[in-house]
Amino acid sequence: MANAPQVTGISPKEGPPGTKVTIRGERLGRSQADIIGLEICGVDVLLTSEWVSPNKILARTLLCRTKGDIVVLTKSGGIGSSTVQFRGYLEPNVGPTKESAVWVEETVSVGPRPLSISTYQQEDPLQISVEGNEKKYPVEELVELFPDGSGNLRADNFSGAWFLLENHHATSFEDLKSGLHFLGRKVNFQSTEGKLSFLKENINSVMGQLDALIELKEKCDSYRKTNPNSYVSQIDDSIGVCEREAWKLFQGVLAKKDRADMTRNALSGYQRFKFLFSLPGTMDSSIQKEEFDQAINDYGRAKTLFQQPELDKPIFRKFQKEVESRVQKLRDTLKRKLLEKPPNAEDQRIMLGYLRTLECSEDLGWDCLTCHYEFISTSMKNCFQQLSSSEYPKDILRTPSKHDPQLASQPAEVVFIENLCDIFLTCFPDFWHFGQDYFKGKLAVKPNMSRQTDMKKMLVSITQLFATLVTSCLIPHKKSEFTWNRSSDSLNDCLKNCIPIIKDTYTVFLELDTPKEMSELLKQLLFELRSYLLDLMVHQLSVQIEELFKQETWTSEPTDYGFTTALPSKYETLVINSAKVIKEVLLQKFSDENMLLKSEDVKRNLQQNMGKALSSFSDTLEMLISRSKSPLKFGSSNASSNPETKMVAPPSHSTCLLLILNNCSFTKEVILPQIQQSLTKLGFPDMSEAVEIARRGIHGIENLTFVKYTEMKYEPVVGQIEQTMYAGRFDWEKCNEPCAVRPYVTRSLLGMIEVIAEVTAVSEKLVISLMAQVVENVCEEFTRLFSCVAKFSENGSLQATLDIAAFQEAISPFLNKNSRAHVNDTLGLIPRSKDLLKGSRRVQALLDDHRKITRLQFLCFDIPNQ
Numbered sequence: 001m002a003n004a005p006q007v008t009g010i011s012p013k014e015g016p017p018g019t020k021v022t023i024r025g026e027r028l029g030r031s032q033a034d035i036i037g038l039e040i041c042g043v044d045v046l047l048t049s050e051w052v053s054p055n056k057i058l059a060r061t062l063l064c065r066t067k068g069d070i071v072v073l074t075k076s077g078g079i080g081s082s083t084v085q086f087r088g089y090l091e092p093n094v095g096p097t098k099e100s101a102v103w104v105e106e107t108v109s110v111g112p113r114p115l116s117i118s119t120y121q122q123e124d125p126l127q128i129s130v131e132g133n134e135k136k137y138p139v140e141e142l143v144e145l146f147p148d149g150s151g152n153l154r155a156d157n158f159s160g161a162w163f164l165l166e167n168h169h170a171t172s173f174e175d176l177k178s179g180l181h182f183l184g185r186k187v188n189f190q191s192t193e194g195k196l197s198f199l200k201e202n203i204n205s206v207m208g209q210l211d212a213l214i215e216l217k218e219k220c221d222s223y224r225k226t227n228p229n230s231y232v233s234q235i236d237d238s239i240g241v242c243e244r245e246a247w248k249l250f251q252g253v254l255a256k257k258d259r260a261d262m263t264r265n266a267l268s269g270y271q272r273f274k275f276l277f278s279l280p281g282t283m284d285s286s287i288q289k290e291e292f293d294q295a296i297n298d299y300g301r302a303k304t305l306f307q308q309p310e311l312d313k314p315i316f317r318k319f320q321k322e323v324e325s326r327v328q329k330l331r332d333t334l335k336r337k338l339l340e341k342p343p344n345a346e347d348q349r350i351m352l353g354y355l356r357t358l359e360c361s362e363d364l365g366w367d368c369l370t371c372h373y374e375f376i377s378t379s380m381k382n383c384f385q386q387l388s389s390s391e392y393p394k395d396i397l398r399t400p401s402k403h404d405p406q407l408a409s410q411p412a413e414v415v416f417i418e419n420l421c422d423i424f425l426t427c428f429p430d431f432w433h434f435g436q437d438y439f440k441g442k443l444a445v446k447p448n449m450s451r452q453t454d455m456k457k458m459l460v461s462i463t464q465l466f467a468t469l470v471t472s473c474l475i476p477h478k479k480s481e482f483t484w485n486r487s488s489d490s491l492n493d494c495l496k497n498c499i500p501i502i503k504d505t506y507t508v509f510l511e512l513d514t515p516k517e518m519s520e521l522l523k524q525l526l527f528e529l530r531s532y533l534l535d536l537m538v539h540q541l542s543v544q545i546e547e548l549f550k551q552e553t554w555t556s557e558p559t560d561y562g563f564t565t566a567l568p569s570k571y572e573t574l575v576i577n578s579a580k581v582i583k584e585v586l587l588q589k590f591s592d593e594n595m596l597l598k599s600e601d602v603k604r605n606l607q608q609n610m611g612k613a614l615s616s617f618s619d620t621l622e623m624l625i626s627r628s629k630s631p632l633k634f635g636s637s638n639a640s641s642n643p644e645t646k647m648v649a650p651p652s653h654s655t656c657l658l659l660i661l662n663n664c665s666f667t668k669e670v671i672l673p674q675i676q677q678s679l680t681k682l683g684f685p686d687m688s689e690a691v692e693i694a695r696r697g698i699h700g701i702e703n704l705t706f707v708k709y710t711e712m713k714y715e716p717v718v719g720q721i722e723q724t725m726y727a728g729r730f731d732w733e734k735c736n737e738p739c740a741v742r743p744y745v746t747r748s749l750l751g752m753i754e755v756i757a758e759v760t761a762v763s764e765k766l767v768i769s770l771m772a773q774v775v776e777n778v779c780e781e782f783t784r785l786f787s788c789v790a791k792f793s794e795n796g797s798l799q800a801t802l803d804i805a806a807f808q809e810a811i812s813p814f815l816n817k818n819s820r821a822h823v824n825d826t827l828g829l830i831p832r833s834k835d836l837l838k839g840s841r842r843v844q845a846l847l848d849d850h851r852k853i854t855r856l857q858f859l860c861f862d863i864p865n866q
Helices: 139-145 160-168 174-188 190-201 204-227 231-288 292-306 315-338 345-357 364-390 411-437 450-474 493-511 516-551 567-587 602-628 653-681 688-725 744-762 764-787 796-816 817-829 833-839 841-851 855-860
Strands: 008-009 020-026 035-040 050-053 055-059 067-073 085-088 556-559 561-566
Touching: 008 067, 020 067, 020 817, 035 055, 050 174, 055 160, 067 688, 085 653, 139 160, 139 855, 160 174, 174 345, 190 855, 204 561, 204 744, 231 292, 231 315, 292 315, 292 345, 292 817, 315 653, 345 364, 345 411, 364 411, 364 450, 411 450, 411 493, 450 493, 493 516, 493 602, 516 567, 516 602, 561 567, 561 653, 567 653, 602 688, 602 833, 653 744, 688 744, 744 764, 744 855, 764 817, 796 817, 796 833, 817 833, 841 855
Parallel strands: none
Antiparallel strands: 008 020, 020 055, 035 067, 050 055, 067 085, 556 561
16 A cells, blocks of 8 residues: 555664564554554554654564564554564573572562653653754753753753753754644643553553452452451461561572582682692793783783782792793793894784783883884895895796786896885885884883984985985996896886886875975985986987988988988987877876976986987988998888889989988978977977087088088099090190090080989989089099190190080089189180180080080080079
8 A cells, every 4th residue: 555654663673571662664653543553573562552643653562582573554554564673582580589500689670560650761751853962952051041940851840941952952943843742632631641651551560460469359259258257367377478488488598698609719719729820831831822911811810819918828929939930931922022023013012012011111112113123124135135136036026017017027127126115115114103103102111202313313224225225226327335236138118117116105105294304315216216217218219319220211202302211200200209208207297206307407418418319310321321332122102103203213322322411401401390399399498409419410411421422423424534535545735626525525524414313313402512512523623634734736725625615614504613713724724725715716616516416415404594
């Protein structure tokens, strides 16, 4: 049914028969008449029930020995349900005339429940819950407010205001109205409800007395029928007989009590003597089993017994000396265990309590602190010595590491840092807390306050030792009394794994709230490690950049700076990725650490080291200059299949040099500014100086490559000039009349055209600068050769003037100041060359013919104008 009663609470939840319980729930009837059934543990207690509200019923339990539900049956809702249970039990009923294993004192009350409507505990007449009134109203204020009043319901000076303030000062007004309604209803029906309530509360006693009266009346009526005249005197005689029998029983009970007392006293004395005589052996056994609390308790009992006057006899004094010797043995054992290593702080606290009970006057608390200090120092030093040697026990290794489970084994440095931090975090907090408890008087010893300075020195010494061992392992160049004999192949990776471990240690250390001096030591240690790791990571970047030449495949793609390879982009990617790792690992602040870049020294070193690292690219390019002499496979990029936009021919040494020149220009103008911008975004300090150092280094390599390439190209051209000039035993003094420009000029021009073609295929921007240098060297060679001519004939002068004029006209786009000077010097060595150039029609005609014949060659030299 929707309105079925539901019991959700009962208080108390267990008790003997007659226990008054409060049943709470929902829909527990509309009135007393609405309740037609109430069972607790299957026993009907309807007669003892008292309806208070639809949410509350009072009742008394009857005889039940099990645990069961509380079921309410109402006319309006039917049979209800219960979410709680009540457990009934029977209390032991021991009387003065019953046999018992223990003596029952006369103060124990026995017998039936008192037949009284009153109770010892004052009940709330309003029947309002006091769950929110845990905080009582101050009694002093109540006395001050109501000097002549009282909150006791049975007192003559009862004050309702006192009662409400004392019991319901936090009760809402609506609840007070409900309580007043309940009280009014109870008063209105007091004439009937009061008697009924009395009977319900004492139903067991009333029924028992009623049965006894009925039985007595039946016996009296029966006796009156047989003895109508003397039944009163007979009753008096029976009562007298009962009184005498009761007295006999009582005397027997007293006699049993006396005999029991005598036996108990004898047994007690026997037990005391047995305990004292066997105590030395018992204490030896307890000490051997390390049951120290048992031994101390036995000694305390014996000490009390030995102080009794009746035990002041020689035999007991002898056993007392034996006991004292065992106590001294116990003291020595406790002292030895107190200073055992590794020390256990909790065990030491217990041992100090034992020793205090045994009246040990030494300053054992300080001895414990010294033991902690020596153990921590020795453990950390032993850990360093074991792992710093070339061979160390394999069981020391942690495989896999908790910080890098992917590794099958760890370097000795990482294993040492893990073990060292474990020792520090395991032992130091106990040492610190034990010292705090010692000086605060929380230990079972009297503290020596004059040792506070020594305690601080020990704490600082341990922290300093920890920092020293870490730096000796991870920073080899730092001088220390400890030497790390092992050297890891990659100290950079070791530091990356070790710094997080030390950071975790530092975080736990901060939670201990130690003096600032010690936390500053660890903070400085972390700062030094991170600074050193920063130097190593930048140095590693420098090494990686230097080895980039191994990744050069000479695959090129066109850019605004001509064809370039992927090497500059790899250079940029490597620098940016390394910078991101540096920022993630080092530059971000962790916990209470100092920011690295707030230190001017760190910032300055970073700028210098980054300058060296960035300029390492020039070393890579320099390596490529020499390596490019060996034959290499030169493939085209997969980015495009158009042969016009990429080089597909295998590169020669000269082509590689041209690609290096393009890479230099592209790196200086594009890559380095992008690197500087990215470093700024990542939070690095101003790297303009480092970038400038790299730019100067690359510029130097560019000049070196330029010189090597021009030397490579002008030497073949210059080398064939003299041989071709004097081919066929040509002599300027016996020269025939000129009919065309001689072959040595045309061959020189063809050699330079080859250079132009090669440079143009890679980068048109390099044509002018490279060709200007080649032309300058060729012009210088012409000057040298003509300066060696002893004499020119008329035809020789005409031929030489024609040759130089044709050469000058072809190379005019690439003439620089030095080249023009060499050409003028050469013409100055030829007799009448200037007059011939101005007035000789023959020379002009031959030059015109030469232009027509070499028109295509002339177009090759016209690239700058294009």
